[in-house]
Amino acid sequence: MNELKNKIRTFVVENFLFSNNENLEDNTSFLEEGIIDSTGVLELVGFIEEEFAITVEDEELIPENLDSINNVTAYLKSKIN
Amino acid sequence: MCAPKNLTNIKICKRCILPVTFPGIKFDDQGICNHCRRQESTAAKAADRKEKYRKRLDQLVKEIENKAPVYDAIMAYSGGKDSSYTLKLIKERYNLRLLALTFDNHFVSPEAMKNIKKVTNVLGIDHICFRPPWQFAKALFILTAREDIFPAPALLRASAICTACIGIVKSLVLKTALEMSIPFVAFGWSPGQAPIQSAILKTNRALIRQNQSALFNAYPTEIKSKMDQYLIPDVYYEKYKDRFPYNIHPLAFFHYDEEHIKNELDELGWQNPCDTDINSSNCLLNAFANYCHLERHQFHPYVWEMANMVRQGEVNRDQAIEKIYTEQNLNMVNYAKKMLEI
Numbered sequence: 239m240n241e242l243k244n245k246i247r248t249f250v251v252e253n254f255l256f257s258n259n260e261n262l263e264d265n266t267s268f269l270e271e272g273i274i275d276s277t278g279v280l281e282l283v284g285f286i287e288e289e290f291a292i293t294v295e296d297e298e299l300i301p302e303n304l305d306s307i308n309n310v311t312a313y314l315k316s317k318i319n
Numbered sequence: 320m321c322a323p324k325n326l327t328n329i330k331i332c333k334r335c336i337l338p339v340t341f342p343g344i345k346f347d348d349q350g351i352c353n354h355c356r357r358q359e360s361t362a363a364k365a366a367d368r369k370e371k372y373r374k375r376l377d378q379l380v381k382e383i384e385n386k387a388p389v390y391d392a393i394m395a396y397s398g399g400k401d402s403s404y405t406l407k408l409i410k411e412r413y414n415l416r417l418l419a420l421t422f423d424n425h426f427v428s429p430e431a432m433k434n435i436k437k438v439t440n441v442l443g444i445d446h447i448c449f450r451p452p453w454q455f456a457k458a459l460f461i462l463t464a465r466e467d468i469f470p471a472p473a474l475l476r477a478s479a480i481c482t483a484c485i486g487i488v489k490s491l492v493l494k495t496a497l498e499m500s501i502p503f504v505a506f507g508w509s510p511g512q513a514p515i516q517s518a519i520l521k522t523n524r525a526l527i528r529q530n531q532s533a534l535f536n537a538y539p540t541e542i543k544s545k546m547d548q549y550l551i552p553d554v555y556y557e558k559y560k561d562r563f564p565y566n567i568h569p570l571a572f573f574h575y576d577e578e579h580i581k582n583e584l585d586e587l588g589w590q591n592p593c594d595t596d597i598n599s600s601n602c603l604l605n606a607f608a609n610y611c612h613l614e615r616h617q618f619h620p621y622v623w624e625m626a627n628m629v630r631q632g633e634v635n636r637d638q639a640i641e642k643i644y645t646e647q648n649l650n651m652v653n654y655a656k657k658m659l660e661i
């Protein structure tokens with residue numbers, strides 16, 4: 239679980255926060271806080287599909303699965319399991 | 320407002336052209352950036368992936384065509400090269416019933432307007448043009464020329480002025496699609512503009528709602544009061560919950576080559592405008608938008624798109640360097656400043 243979380247955090251910090259992660263909590267909303275925009279969400283999807291060898295279906299593209307580090311981690315855990 | 324620094328001698332990635340000024344970039348000892356390295360594994364699978372998307376769109380069109388009441392697809396149509404070619408591609412390949420919508424931001428080049436008329440006439444496509452009042456457009460562009468009101472990730476891919484314009488375009492086409500029950504919303508994004516994962520995507524109303532709210536909240540009160548009417552009304556999320564369309568941007572997975580595209584467009588009488596800057600084939604505000612972005616961020620707002628296209632082999636690296644590292648046309652910059660009274 240922690241390894242998943244760290245990989246997601248690293249991707250978000252490196253690609254959207256440019257290594258400045260002081261305000262990024264595990265439950266911070268990416269969209270509400272302007273950390274990731276709508277195109278960025280899809281870049282995140284591209285990353286997790288590639289990194290974890292999964293396919294994110296259209297109906298799974300919802301904030302509950304993708305809008306924070308905790309949400310992505312929980313979603314990935316359920317997919318991988 | 321001072322001129323952007325000269326970027327001609329700046330350090331850039333030896334593979335993709337991203338500059339050292341691009342936020343968060345890292346170079347390895349071979350001068351290759353972290354974005355190129357990260358995408359090495361995906362690049363190898365790109366051709367298969369594109370083929371998969373082409374088949375998926377073929378299949379979707381079969382499932383959806385002629386089921387909608389009037390139109391099968393609405394196209395966000397700027398009159399530029401990429402959206403004109405996309406219109407031609409989906410008309411000729413799929414023979415869809417199309418509606419083209421142009422957002423006239425008061426800076427659409429007269430030559431682009433002629434192209435819009437020619438292309439829609441030759442292809443036999445219904446066309447509507449939406450123009451907000453000049454006072455609103457002027458206030459919006461003055462604001463975004465002076466301030467970066469949008470989240471930082473959006474400004475990696477486009478200037479604040481373009482982001483403001485595109486935000487309205489996306490909302491208008493979606494709103495029209497919902498009202499008219501149109502199952503496809505098409506865009507002419509180049510292969511470098513948006514990730515392929517978004518090239519065929521069923522729009523999700525929860526995500527759309529959250530995006531619209533983030534866009535709306537970025538604006539100050541005086542803009543919000545007018546902007547509200549261009550975004551998706553709250554009642555639509557429930558009223559039209561079964562009508563949320565597929566977004567498609569076919570250039571992400573069809574063959575993309577600028578010369579081929581221009582030859583195809585020649586057949587329609589489309590002509591490359593002489594009155595726009597090197598990065599646009601429709602907008603007279605673009606050079607100024609780039610200028611403002613360069614001044615504030617020290618990287619070109621098209622560099623992410625161009626770097627992606629160089630990596631994917633869609634654009635020659637030297638051509639990309641010319642597009643990105645040529646100084647903005649000062650006549651065009653001054654034209655926009657005069658219009659906006661900045």
